[in-house]
Amino acid sequence: MRQIAHTVALAATAIGLMAGIAGHAEAEAKKYKIYLSNNFVGNDWRQQMERVANVSVSKGPLEGRVDLKIENVENTVQAQINSLNNIIRSKPDAILIDAGSDTALNPTIKKACDAGIVVISFDQVVTEPCAYALESDWKRIPAVMAEWMAQQLGGKGKVFVDRGLAGAPISAALEKGYLDVLKKYPGIEVVGSYNGEYALGPEQAGVASLLAAHPQVDGILTQGYGSGAIKALQDAGRTIVPVVGFTYNSSALACAKTEGAKCILGSNPAYLSSEAIKLAVDILDTGKKPAERHVLVNGDFLATAPFKSELYPDAVTQVIEIGKNAFPDAPPGLTLPITPDWVTITAAEASGS
Amino acid sequence: MTMTLPSPAKSVAKRDGDAARDRSTWLIDRAPFLIACGMLAVLVAIYGTLREGVFTFEELNLDTAAAMTLLLAATGQTIVLLRGGIDLSIGGMISLGTVLAATQFGGSPLQVAFAALMIALLGFAIGVCNGLLISVLRLQPFLVTLATWSILSGTALMILPTDGGQLPDFWMAFGNASLLGVSSSVGLLVLLILFWVWFRGTRLGIEIRATGSNQRSAELSGVSILRINLLTYGLSGLFAALAALYLTTQTGTGSPTIGKDYILPSVAAAVIGGISLFGGRGGMIGTIVGAFILTIIGNLVFVLSVSSYWQPVVSGVILLIAVLASSLAEKSARRSLS
Numbered sequence: 001m002r003q004i005a006h007t008v009a010l011a012a013t014a015i016g017l018m019a020g021i022a023g024h025a026e027a028e029a030k031k032y033k034i035y036l037s038n039n040f041v042g043n044d045w046r047q048q049m050e051r052v053a054n055v056s057v058s059k060g061p062l063e064g065r066v067d068l069k070i071e072n073v074e075n076t077v078q079a080q081i082n083s084l085n086n087i088i089r090s091k092p093d094a095i096l097i098d099a100g101s102d103t104a105l106n107p108t109i110k111k112a113c114d115a116g117i118v119v120i121s122f123d124q125v126v127t128e129p130c131a132y133a134l135e136s137d138w139k140r141i142p143a144v145m146a147e148w149m150a151q152q153l154g155g156k157g158k159v160f161v162d163r164g165l166a167g168a169p170i171s172a173a174l175e176k177g178y179l180d181v182l183k184k185y186p187g188i189e190v191v192g193s194y195n196g197e198y199a200l201g202p203e204q205a206g207v208a209s210l211l212a213a214h215p216q217v218d219g220i221l222t223q224g225y226g227s228g229a230i231k232a233l234q235d236a237g238r239t240i241v242p243v244v245g246f247t248y249n250s251s252a253l254a255c256a257k258t259e260g261a262k263c264i265l266g267s268n269p270a271y272l273s274s275e276a277i278k279l280a281v282d283i284l285d286t287g288k289k290p291a292e293r294h295v296l297v298n299g300d301f302l303a304t305a306p307f308k309s310e311l312y313p314d315a316v317t318q319v320i321e322i323g324k325n326a327f328p329d330a331p332p333g334l335t336l337p338i339t340p341d342w343v344t345i346t347a348a349e350a351s352g353s
Numbered sequence: 354m355t356m357t358l359p360s361p362a363k364s365v366a367k368r369d370g371d372a373a374r375d376r377s378t379w380l381i382d383r384a385p386f387l388i389a390c391g392m393l394a395v396l397v398a399i400y401g402t403l404r405e406g407v408f409t410f411e412e413l414n415l416d417t418a419a420a421m422t423l424l425l426a427a428t429g430q431t432i433v434l435l436r437g438g439i440d441l442s443i444g445g446m447i448s449l450g451t452v453l454a455a456t457q458f459g460g461s462p463l464q465v466a467f468a469a470l471m472i473a474l475l476g477f478a479i480g481v482c483n484g485l486l487i488s489v490l491r492l493q494p495f496l497v498t499l500a501t502w503s504i505l506s507g508t509a510l511m512i513l514p515t516d517g518g519q520l521p522d523f524w525m526a527f528g529n530a531s532l533l534g535v536s537s538s539v540g541l542l543v544l545l546i547l548f549w550v551w552f553r554g555t556r557l558g559i560e561i562r563a564t565g566s567n568q569r570s571a572e573l574s575g576v577s578i579l580r581i582n583l584l585t586y587g588l589s590g591l592f593a594a595l596a597a598l599y600l601t602t603q604t605g606t607g608s609p610t611i612g613k614d615y616i617l618p619s620v621a622a623a624v625i626g627g628i629s630l631f632g633g634r635g636g637m638i639g640t641i642v643g644a645f646i647l648t649i650i651g652n653l654v655f656v657l658s659v660s661s662y663w664q665p666v667v668s669g670v671i672l673l674i675a676v677l678a679s680s681l682a683e684k685s686a687r688r689s690l691s
Contacts, residue, residue, distance in 0.1 A: 069658065071655070071661055072660075072661045072662070073661060074661075074664070074665060076611075076614035077604065077608065077611055077614065078419075078422065078423070078611075078614055078615075079614075079651070081419070081603060081604070082419045082648070082651050082652075083651070083655065083661070085415060085419065086651070086652060086655040086656075087655075089415075101516045101604070101606070101608060101611075102515075102516060103516045103517055103604070103605065103606035103608075104516055104604035104605070104606045104608050104611070105604070106604075106605050106606070107525060107529075107603060107604065107605045108603075167514065169515060
């Protein structure tokens with residue numbers, strides 16, 4: 001009797017095990033077809049974004065889970081609409097979109113949603129309610145950096161502010177973000193503004209001409225590299241004042257290598273694409289949708305010294321360390337940090353070298 | 354009195370010779386168009402083997418919707434090219450048209466119909482201004498329309514600095530509606546073809562082509578160049594406005610910079626379809642073929658899953674073939690004339 005019970009138990013265990021294996025195999029076999037529709041590839045960021053998208057499905061938790069196809073279009077809305085229509089007809093599980101327009105793709109995206117496709121817009125997001133919008137927190141980035149600047153100045157001093165690119169919504173948002181925080185410090189005065197246009201040349205020229213007109217400046221809030229502002233200070237023979245910029249590899253290196261430089265760099269990480277893929281796989285795996293249509297990605301700040309934000313206590317600031325989060329051998333236009341925490345993407349993989 | 358009648362045998366031979374020459378001129382004249390048709394047939398055949406359901410109404414509906422904005426813009430461009438001109442201002446007019454639609458369309462169908470009519474009339478009026486500047490001041494069409502393009506683009510940006518605005522749902526539903534499996538875009542395509550079949554036989558249609566072929570002799574036979582310029586550029590502006598209105602049914606938004614994307618493709622579609630940049634030769638059917646070639650290339654590149662950068666490369670090669678065919682036809686025509 002006991003032997004029979006033992007046999008039955010063994011058989012049950014075996015069946016259970018087999019069922020378990022079968023179930024596991026089924027879960028593993030589920031490979032999602034995901035398209036990434038990108039409207040523009042003409043800058044370093046977009047190219048890094050596509051490279052890390054490919055890397056993040058080739059290793060780590062998403063290895064073998066995603067059949068990723070990238071469709072680039074030539075920076076026209078019509079081309080992206082036509083490309084999306086082709087994508088929808090091939091019935092993928094999800095579409096990730098870096099959009100050329102925040103509204104003009106909406107009817108096409110609605111068609112994709114109606115066809116049961118998970119749609120995630122990222123970086124340049126769309127307003128269509130059925131699509132998720134995954135982007136950096138553009139309120140937090142300028143606020144934390146302006147707070148850092150105020151702390152560096154002890155709440156008192158004269159600063160220059162970069163207006164970015166005339167007419168670009170993101171430029172106006174960043175400028176407003178800086179000014180809103182600086183306003184809280186009556187001792188801080190904005191004595192000059194320039195258009196840095198997210199390029200080194202205009203940044204350096206803009207700061208240089210302001211330096212000629214203003215004998216005293218205590219800090220510079222750029223929307224671009226920051227290293228252009230440092231170069232302008234050096235060329236004018238001024239002391240290096242605290243500088244705010246963004247996390248390009250060249251900026252981090254300039255901040256780390258220039259004697260006396262104090263910097264904080266904000267990040268719009270190129271791995272937004274990896275995060276969009278992960279979000280799509282999570283939604284497809286679990287069937288559970290995020291509570292909010294907007295999904296914010298918080299890339300770590302880089303700074304020359306530790307910094308703790310009071311406005312955003314959960315903001316993480318990494319101290320710039322050459323070889324660890326700034327790479328002398330990698331291209332200057334590489335955006336830092338390179339990798340999200342759930343997968344390891346190397347500098348070589350991100351820069352394609 | 355003696356009369357020498359041509360011998361019957363000689364006359365028949367002469368008639369045959371004339372007929373043969375007529376046939377060869379006909380063929381030379383239409384060679385660029387026929388080559389375009391051949392290229393489209395080959396592309397569709399390849400596409401048909403790579404994707405299921407290519408020879409269905411569904412495919413026709415999708416491709417026509419994808420090509421329609423370009424087609425409407427290219428219709429106006431075709432008329433101007435036949436006259437021997439060029440219209441770059443369609444870029445500005447398309448942007449301005451979408452922006453006006455997105456800001457001026459009210460909620461009621463009557464308001465929408467009125468606003469749409471006003472936008473179409475504005476397009477015509479702006480085109481007439483182009484024609485006036487070109488005729489009265491004797492300026493280069495390229496430069497005049499370059500300037501109006503810039504003015505119209507700036508105006509569009511002043512009205513709406515970034516993409517936005519609202520269009521009523523029924524307006525967009527119209528752009529995507531279908532009747533018995535045939536979409537409204539295919540309906541528009543049929544209307545365009547009917548328009549062309551009628552237009553090319555009208556006095557104006559014939560005069561435009563005559564002026565494009567040889568302005569001097571058209572003028573000598575009583576054609577008013579001022580009238581031709583006003584109407585060709587007016588029609589081009591009108592079709593650009595229609596392109597803008599159609600585009601808003603696809604995008605549901607006003608886009609102050611979107612028009613520039615249609616300027617060169619509208620010229621490319623016409624040239625691929627066999628229209629001569631020197632005026633006088635070709636027709637709207639060729640332009641339709643050209644626009645479909647450009648659209649099918651995009652589909653093919655997608656289905657082949659090769660890098661999307663092949664699309665402009667293939668389009669460029671096809672454009673080169675078309676220009677080559679056009680130039681050979683031009684040379685043969687000149688040789689047979691002399």
